[in-house]
Amino acid sequence: MPVDFVLSRRAFLIGCSVAASPLLTPVTFAAASGENRLLVIVLRGAMDGLDVVRPVGDANYAALRPTLAADRPLDLNGFFALHPAAAPLMPLWAAGEMAFAHAVATPYRQGRSHFVGQDALENGTGGAAGDLTDARDGWLNRALSVIPGATAETAVSVGQQRLLILEGENPNQHFFPVSESDLSLQGQTLLAAVNAADPLFAQPFAAGQDLARDTEGMALMKGRENHAQLGHYVAEQLTGPSRIASLSLGGWDTHLRQTKTMTEQLTALSDLVLAVKTGLGRHWGTTLVLALTEFGRTARENGSGGTDHGTGGLMIAAGGALKGGQVWTDWPGLADADLLAERDLMPTRDVRAFAGWALRGLYGVEASAISQVVFPGLDMGSDPALLL
Amino acid sequence: MEPASLLEEIRFGYGPRLRAARAAGGVDPDRVLAQLTAPDPEGAAWARPDLATRFALIAEDRALKKTGIGANARTTAALKDIVAADQHTAYARPTFAAAGFVERLVNLWANRITVSNASGNVPRFVQSFRDEAIRPHIGGNYGAMLRAALWHPGMQVYLSQIASIGPDSVQGKRRKRGLNENLAREFLELHSMRVGYTQEDVTQLAMLLAGMVHDDKGRRVDKGRVQPGKKLILGQTYDDSDPEAEIDRLVANVALRPETAANVGYTLARHFIADDPPADLVDSLAAAYLAHDGDLPPVYRVLLSHPAAQSPDRQKLRSPQEYVAASLRLLGITAEDDRFAKVMRRMPQALLAMGQPIYRALRPDGWPEVAQGWMTPPMMAARIDWAVDCARLAGDRIDPVAMVDTALGDLASPLLKQSATRAEQRWEGLAVLLGSPEFSRR
Numbered sequence A: 001m002p003v004d005f006v007l008s009r010r011a012f013l014i015g016c017s018v019a020a021s022p023l024l025t026p027v028t029f030a031a032a033s034g035e036n037r038l039l040v041i042v043l044r045g046a047m048d049g050l051d052v053v054r055p056v057g058d059a060n061y062a063a064l065r066p067t068l069a070a071d072r073p074l075d076l077n078g079f080f081a082l083h084p085a086a087a088p089l090m091p092l093w094a095a096g097e098m099a100f101a102h103a104v105a106t107p108y109r110q111g112r113s114h115f116v117g118q119d120a121l122e123n124g125t126g127g128a129a130g131d132l133t134d135a136r137d138g139w140l141n142r143a144l145s146v147i148p149g150a151t152a153e154t155a156v157s158v159g160q161q162r163l164l165i166l167e168g169e170n171p172n173q174h175f176f177p178v179s180e181s182d183l184s185l186q187g188q189t190l191l192a193a194v195n196a197a198d199p200l201f202a203q204p205f206a207a208g209q210d211l212a213r214d215t216e217g218m219a220l221m222k223g224r225e226n227h228a229q230l231g232h233y234v235a236e237q238l239t240g241p242s243r244i245a246s247l248s249l250g251g252w253d254t255h256l257r258q259t260k261t262m263t264e265q266l267t268a269l270s271d272l273v274l275a276v277k278t279g280l281g282r283h284w285g286t287t288l289v290l291a292l293t294e295f296g297r298t299a300r301e302n303g304s305g306g307t308d309h310g311t312g313g314l315m316i317a318a319g320g321a322l323k324g325g326q327v328w329t330d331w332p333g334l335a336d337a338d339l340l341a342e343r344d345l346m347p348t349r350d351v352r353a354f355a356g357w358a359l360r361g362l363y364g365v366e367a368s369a370i371s372q373v374v375f376p377g378l379d380m381g382s383d384p385a386l387l388l
Numbered sequence B: 001m002e003p004a005s006l007l008e009e010i011r012f013g014y015g016p017r018l019r020a021a022r023a024a025g026g027v028d029p030d031r032v033l034a035q036l037t038a039p040d041p042e043g044a045a046w047a048r049p050d051l052a053t054r055f056a057l058i059a060e061d062r063a064l065k066k067t068g069i070g071a072n073a074r075t076t077a078a079l080k081d082i083v084a085a086d087q088h089t090a091y092a093r094p095t096f097a098a099a100g101f102v103e104r105l106v107n108l109w110a111n112r113i114t115v116s117n118a119s120g121n122v123p124r125f126v127q128s129f130r131d132e133a134i135r136p137h138i139g140g141n142y143g144a145m146l147r148a149a150l151w152h153p154g155m156q157v158y159l160s161q162i163a164s165i166g167p168d169s170v171q172g173k174r175r176k177r178g179l180n181e182n183l184a185r186e187f188l189e190l191h192s193m194r195v196g197y198t199q200e201d202v203t204q205l206a207m208l209l210a211g212m213v214h215d216d217k218g219r220r221v222d223k224g225r226v227q228p229g230k231k232l233i234l235g236q237t238y239d240d241s242d243p244e245a246e247i248d249r250l251v252a253n254v255a256l257r258p259e260t261a262a263n264v265g266y267t268l269a270r271h272f273i274a275d276d277p278p279a280d281l282v283d284s285l286a287a288a289y290l291a292h293d294g295d296l297p298p299v300y301r302v303l304l305s306h307p308a309a310q311s312p313d314r315q316k317l318r319s320p321q322e323y324v325a326a327s328l329r330l331l332g333i334t335a336e337d338d339r340f341a342k343v344m345r346r347m348p349q350a351l352l353a354m355g356q357p358i359y360r361a362l363r364p365d366g367w368p369e370v371a372q373g374w375m376t377p378p379m380m381a382a383r384i385d386w387a388v389d390c391a392r393l394a395g396d397r398i399d400p401v402a403m404v405d406t407a408l409g410d411l412a413s414p415l416l417k418q419s420a421t422r423a424e425q426r427w428e429g430l431a432v433l434l435g436s437p438e439f440s441r442r
Helices: A084-094 A114-123 A139-146 A185-196 A199-213 A216-239 A258-286 A351-363 A367-374 B007-011 B029-037 B041-045 B051-067 B073-096 B100-112 B122-137 B142-151 B153-158 B170-175 B182-191 B199-209 B243-255 B258-272 B279-291 B296-305 B320-331 B338-354 B377-394 B400-411 B414-422 B426-434
Strands: A024-031 A037-043 A098-105 A151-157 A173-175 A242-249 A287-293 A313-318 B212-215 B218-221 B231-233 B236-238
Touching: A037 A114, A037 A216, A037 A258, A037 A351, A084 A098, A084 A258, A098 A351, A114 A139, A139 A242, A139 A351, A139 A367, A185 A199, A185 B414, A185 B426, A199 B377, A216 A242, A216 A258, A242 A258, A258 A287, A258 A313, A287 A351, A313 A351, A351 A367, B007 B400, B029 B100, B029 B296, B051 B073, B051 B122, B073 B100, B073 B122, B073 B320, B073 B338, B100 B122, B100 B258, B100 B320, B122 B142, B122 B153, B142 B153, B142 B182, B142 B212, B142 B243, B153 B212, B182 B199, B199 B231, B199 B243, B218 B243, B236 B243, B258 B279, B258 B296, B279 B296, B320 B338, B320 B377, B320 B400, B338 B377, B377 B426, B400 B414, B400 B426, B414 B426
Parallel strands: A037 A242, A037 A287, A151 A173
Antiparallel strands: A024 A151, A024 A242, A098 A313, A287 A313, B212 B218, B231 B236
């Protein structure tokens, strides 16, 4: 059973700004023998894969996204281009330490619910309805049981929320090293909407938010520092006995003003990943980072400069252990007929396969154990050759 | 099947508790009133030292203090601990109560007849005031409550009655001291009649009350401070032969006046129904009060049976104390839960920021009973902060959509349900619920 060790510093602190920088949630760690390291980042809120890695070579892309496609992305391979806010990560791409899997998704296809989708992602279920496995545990926890030499020493989960991905029978710990941030933009928007709907509350609520915003500049600074701090903390753990870590990064639910929010999100993610690399030093060479999200977003942008819940999405991989510089995809196309339900990027591969191959490559987990224990029912498919 | 309305627990309690039986189907007057006579496990579980215990400790503290510097460290610390633990009950009882109506009434009447933590000994008596002057009478007679409150040492200290001396009494003449009208005035203005008395009535009442004492030797009248002669109050004459009995007779007379009946009716209707309550309801409540000689349960029954009690239109705003209790009930926190200890530490600051520091009403007229008193921007921001922290505390295994149903049932608007669904993380969906006007309304 995981044990709470540290409480967040912000917990029960009153008077803090309700304005938000992107969310940091708990970090979870597990230890295994050997030098190979795995960091799994759960990107909560459904990252818009089509905006992060843009299919600029697809003839239908620009018309679907008049606002979002307006800036100048960074070329990756002639067909795909990276969101400009992810520029700090370009050196990793150039060094072969970054890769992407596009048009991927979990098996969850019914409902487009964040909660169900995140549970499905962390549980590793094969159910199309997002129904969890009987044990309702996390796939990374189950992986501990089949990784040769994995020990119990490990495990730490911190703060008020734990990650399902590492919950289960196998011991792990839970820490929370940095101060919590507040509601995501989406959360703030929803809260503002329910308050605006009540004449008694509308004005004082808005004025209260203004008060909070007065300190937003400071909060954002704090938020940026937090991501780097979190990255260094994770690196510190992975240079100790831990070999597997998981954390979540929220704030990807970009229904409106996506240009602004995505810039903040990608800046945060870049800060985090680069801090992990710096902190790991020579161990970066034996590290793989996988960033997964519950699902993608609509192919078309919506009427408020954002995108809505979709299906096919993007996985981001980084690390010195990675055979990077590539975008793995069986590209489905963006013509109306190519889209799922005429709205979403059609997923062409189960994203769990990449995580499965990563476990196989890093820790020598048997393929049968992956498709029976870690990801029940998974068809691993061909080896994408993730690792050097 | 239509989900049953949870109005009873929301309007006449502190909202539904997670995993507890629901009082569904709208407001059932019999079911609510049954709470008044049901066993009181919550009250017992959070029992606090009684007045005698407090007096004994204060006396011991004084005695020790005389024996040397620091000799009373233990007793002083014990008194401090008592005051701190007293304040925990203010949120523990509503949070854990099965029967929310009882706790709502205690808070309502202890606010109508306020004793606030002022300086001196008052903090040591506030809980006793609530437990021994108010609580025993919420299901009884209002006159008996007025009498218990008037005589309670917390009240006598808070409203300066201990300083009041009949100007023509033995002590008054010797010390050249006189009346302090504070308690006499508030008794008429706030506790009982509100209108219909004159300054002369206040002065005459102050004459009658002069000499009241309630200390470790019990309650009595100090003969040396009694103003001699007759007092004419509200058309009735009181004499100086048996001051204690005369004071009690005065209270009984005032309790049965139509102005007091109207004030009780208005207080109940404004607290439970609307900031500007329907006049017919106030009149009906006052009539029931007079018809039953100030017995409160028949008055409550009229309130609970009025159409406004069943209206899904929730016009009242939860006070901060009600709001935090409602949110903790929704989380299903128990006293043994380690999260409760965390909440206990956070609570005083949170309530201060929302505008309602525990037991520290700013004035003798108590906390605001209207929404505008709690709706300044910083107070609203503090509610949102609470909502966010509370939602984080609940963690990520809750289902915010189910929580909307638990909290509000069929009262939840489509907008709120949709918003809880659309949050990107579970805890954020819960924060949207806790920070919504719908959750703050009752």
